[in-house]
Amino acid sequence: MANCTDLYGNTLSTGSQAAAEAYNTGLHRLLAAQVDMVAPFEHAIALDSRFALAHVGLARALLNVNDGPGARKAIEQARSLVQGCTAREQSHVHALGLLVAGNSAEAYPAIRAHVDSYPRDAMVAQTCSSIFGLIGFSGLPGREAEMLAFNAGLLPHYGEDDWWCLSQYAFALCETGNLDKADQVIDRSLALNPDNANGAHIRAHIWYETGEARAGTDYLTDWLTGYGRSGVMHGHLSWHAALWALEQGDTARMWQIVDADVAPGAALGLPINVLTDTASILFRAEIAGERVAPERWRQVSAYASRFYPKCSNAFIDMHAALAHAMAGEAEPLREIIENPAGPAADLVPDVALACREIGAQNWAQAAHHLTRCMADHARIGGSRAQRDLLEHALLTCLLKQDRTDEARHLLALRRPILAQSAAWQQLPVQL
Incomplete structure (x- = not known):
């Protein structure tokens, strides 16, 4: 042999x-x-x-x-x-x-x-x-710290010249708030392998966390030109680009990206990304003042019912609940509320109930349910950027009740980087 x-x-x-x-x-x-x-x-x-x-x-x-x-x-x-x-x-x-x-x-x-x-x-x-791995979706408290410890423990075995290990370590640093070090590590990783789609993704997250929307937009616009649409990260990287387009007020560009590379029927990625990315960008667009056609929500709700008819993952179920609520689909939403399953299932009912109340514009009730699960929503899974959906939802509920000072204080306390963004400095909410 x-x-x-x-x-x-x-x-x-x-x-x-x-x-x-x-x-x-x-x-x-x-x-x-x-x-x-x-x-x-x-x-x-x-x-x-x-x-x-x-x-x-x-x-x-x-x-x-x-x-x-x-x-x-x-x-x-x-x-x-x-x-x-x-x-x-x-x-x-x-x-x-x-x-x-x-x-x-x-x-x-x-x-x-x-x-x-x-x-x-x-x-x-x-x-x-990674955040979509067994630690990331464990549903346990401290998952971010555990991912950092896991990836840091790999470093001595891989060394300073392994692009894969460095990229994973950089993401763990980013998700635990060590942004300066994360920035240095991901640059080292991408210098070793600039074609690493996971590395490009992590680079985007670091710029999101540091509020560098223009740098992120320019980077992804260039990087995606060499990455085939069938690549597993293409749709999700496009979601990042769409978020930045929305933040910078270029809604025409945002819709162009969504319709070409993010939404069901367009994106070629995994269903978990298609569902969560589309539901997230539609909700963010609505609270920024964009009119979202009801058919868009119905499409995402149908997609969620097709691929995820039963609960099993809190991160998926959170986005499915939002899609069903915004589409007015009461039965699949009821299934999520009454039959949560999988890691972090204990958080799912309150999130889903909040989505139901948001869909009905019952802002105080929605805020109540969201508040109950905000202390450790990292257990739901996904990245900080993705779980900003919950932060946006709670802020929206407060603003709809004219609790503007409370919303400002909460934003500054929980996500100060969002407080500095153009999208939230005026605290606009149009839902």
Whole structure:
């Protein structure tokens, strides 16, 4: 058997150097969220059908293009091929197999144990490193600090010249408020690999948190020209661009981006991004004074019902509740209120009830429900930028009750960067 290794020096049990090279191409594309991450793993399998980790890589890539059945088939094939593989590869297949099968409760301890033993197995470590990972969606208090600790713990094993590890560390720094250091780390990461879509995304978040709307707009406008629309991050990066267009008063540009690259029927990304990004930008547009056609809300509500008919993730359910409430769809909204499930499910009813009251313009009741879940809404998941949806909602409720001073104080206390933005300095609300 050839002496093959992955990008991080881990042994690969394949007799084909070409298959190993194809696997590494797929691994690179997956970590960087580049377009066409499926094909390299398929090519590796074509060169060596018994290459177990190529089947795992294919499963992970298929999940990124929303092919759950294909991913589960690929992971079962990997499981059938582990005999004769190294201990690391067997652990790799087991841990990621639990994840692909949807067994997050068992996957998380298996993955953490694997990373403790094999910290340079980036394919596995990646599942805990981001806000949409197992820590990010754990629903537990302190998730942001835990992500920072996890990514900081990886640094000694990857060094200062690994673009992937640096980018994940930068995001964890950003989400815990260490913006100066995050800025330095992401610049280092992007200098090593400027084509990293995850890195471009993190760069955008840091500029969002520092209020650099023009710099962010210019960067994303240029960066997206070289990134295919089928890239898993394309729609979400477009959402960031749309947010900045709205903040800068260029609503024509905002709608152009939404209709081309964010909304259902246009975006090619994962359903979680299509739903949450569209619901978020529509709500922000409304409170900024833009007229949002009712059909837009009905479209997002229908999309949520199609892809997420049952509760399972508080971050998704928050946005689905908003879409249903704004569209006047009482039954799917009732389902979310009465049957929350998954991590942070205890926060979902109040968020959904607040959305219902906002849809009915019952501002005091909505503010009551929002206040009950604001103390630790980080447990819901997503980034600070995404959870600003809740901050905007509560501010809107206060302003609608002429509680302007309270709204100003709350904004300055909870999200001072928003208080400095052009969109909120005059505290406009048109909903």
